[in-house]
Amino acid sequence: MTAELTYAGATIGYPGVDVVRDATLSVAAGEVVGLIGPNGAGKSTMLRAVTGSARVTTGVVELESRSLADIGPRDRARLVGVVPQQVSAAFSFSAREFVLMGRHPHLSRLQQPADVDISLAEEVMARTDTARLAEDGVDTLSGGDLQRLALAQALVQQPRVLLLDEATSHLDLNHRLQVLDLVRELADSGMAVLAVFHDLDLAARYSDRIAVIDSGRLGPVGPPAEVLTGEMLARVFAVRAVVGTDPVTGSVTVTPVLREEAVERASRGRVLVLGGSGAAAPLLRTLYLAGYDVHAGALNRGDIDHAVAEALGLGMIDLPAFAEVDDAAAAHLRAVAGEADAVVVAEIPVGRANLAALRAVAENTVARRLVFVGALGPERDYTGGEASEAARTAVDAGAMIAHDPDEAFARLAALTRAAGIGTSDR
């Protein structure tokens, strides 16, 4: 595959400011490269360098192995099409006239758009689902319609390289997928695509490779599964996220759990949460945000609670996927429970595999430090009554039953204050 667009040690910026430093990246024909990064990191500037709106001060940006500096505006517009973030259309050209403006670089000074240009425009308008708008004035159209028209305008340039700057930001769900499916199709037929994404799931789903840019520096570049990691998301976006796999498309998915700066830096004491099957995830997040030293217990790999605890970096008693709670894990749970200011049993189903975990905390914790979320009854007791019995015994000894996670949280707050620890919160 040939590289259509290459940045080689390019420093890019505007008079007096360098925005992107020393960027090296190449986009090959047939490839979609997703560019992600926080606001202001330099994503748009990377794209604007190609059309001459941002200046390349050191290094080079090349199109088809020719330096941009040697390519005039008309030739460049025959090689590169751009779909911008915002499309301004204050004047009442019809949508067809608007799209046909994209033929400009192919027409000589006195040449009018001919039948071949018009049929090309009609073709791209059909592919971008804008054909029915042909006679409408662009000043009457919605942001989503305009964005698809801008794509049609870029495609009618018949470019080798397509640059998308958040090109689906104004689109509804259906059109977003439609446009990106089209972009994928164009790439598969040989176009090189560099696309800025804010939606990381879409970036993962449609990109062959993802490039991360942070504070003007290009970071890792590689396949979505390699680049989109919890560590990268925490470092670049300051977000703790669960990185998973979409069960339907098989592409990487990113579920943000919390923003770093939302975490209270108070120390409110240590809490052990007994979870599983996703029953504890919201409570783990809430407690972590509030500044508790949260530990999560006996979680199997592959469980949502496990993924969330891992994303948050919690202390965890973890088990292989589908493994039963063995003696070692039970002992570990008992030890952590013994040092915790409070222990919460989330609204989990209890079966043979995790009965030992319930017993470990219910029978070996001072009952007054124990909170159940919801009474443990037959509807989630798969042990023939042994789990319910263990819970009942604990409650009789003073353990509390909270009706929902909110009440559990309130009771925990009371418990940890009583333990005299949450005094550092101001």
Added chain:
Amino acid sequence: MSPGPHTRRRSVTAIVALVVMLGVAMLAGVGLGAVSVAPSDALGAIGRMLNGAAKLPGDAVIVDIRLPRVVLAALVGACLASAGVLYQALFRNPLADPYILGMSAGAGLGAVIALTLTAGATALRFGLVPAGAFLGAILTIIVVVRLASLRGVLDVTSLLLAGVALSYVLAALSSFIMVFFRESMTSVVFWMMGGLTGASWPYVWMVAPMLALGLAVPLFATREMNILLLGEERAAELGVDVERFKRVLLAAGSLLVAGAVSVSGLIGFVGLMTPHMVRLVLGPDHRVLLPASAIGGAVVMVLADLAARTVLAPVELPVGIVTALVGGPFFVWLLVRRNGHR
């Protein structure tokens, strides 16, 4: 960009209609005045002039006084309206016009300086006044654009403010020069008031090439002007060499303004109003807008000058008063009508 058959037919119809209107307006301009002349007599006199045939006794009024004045009015109107189109496209702002951007005042100062320097030397004037006006116009627009883009990007509000402010300063400088050289300045004062009172054939031959050149270049670039409406960045993405194109438009516009100001002083409203009227009726496509505005501006100016010299005859009004009084309300009416349709 590519009008359908319907739009194209409409554009051709509109241009033909405007040409007919211009013909009728010019005929009226030649025929009406202190002495009324029937259209057939007026046409006869013009025919005899073109054929080089012997003049009849009444011909002098038509051929030497009325006709050059009407033709000059048409040329000045075309210059101002075309310049308005160019600047409205260049700055993507409907308020941009040579008068508001200070270019008229700049051209005026340049012309005043040239008039002062050539006091008494009439022959020199025909060369130096338009040159001075052109220099004044182009220097003014360069200063105004620089002032408006001090923060790196061209700010439209600053552009208009800088234009208006500079306009006052330049007009004051012109007045200062005129007061200082009072003795030799009678003709300058007359000219400065704005009007076509002194019109003669040499003025026509002076303006005509400036209009032709100033209009010809942009007429070959109407597609770029359309694309420029999408913003400079988008225009660059679509293959327009934006910086070069802006300089071309600025130079062409300055030439048009200089042409108008050299012969008729400062006349407002035509450059602002005419392109708007045309746009409201025919849409934003410069392939139609530019030629239609040029012809429309000619019609407006011929009619305005006709009104200026007949309404209160024998008193002659400055034509700028007429353009403002008639053009303003008409513009408002078009605006209200369009909004009512939405």
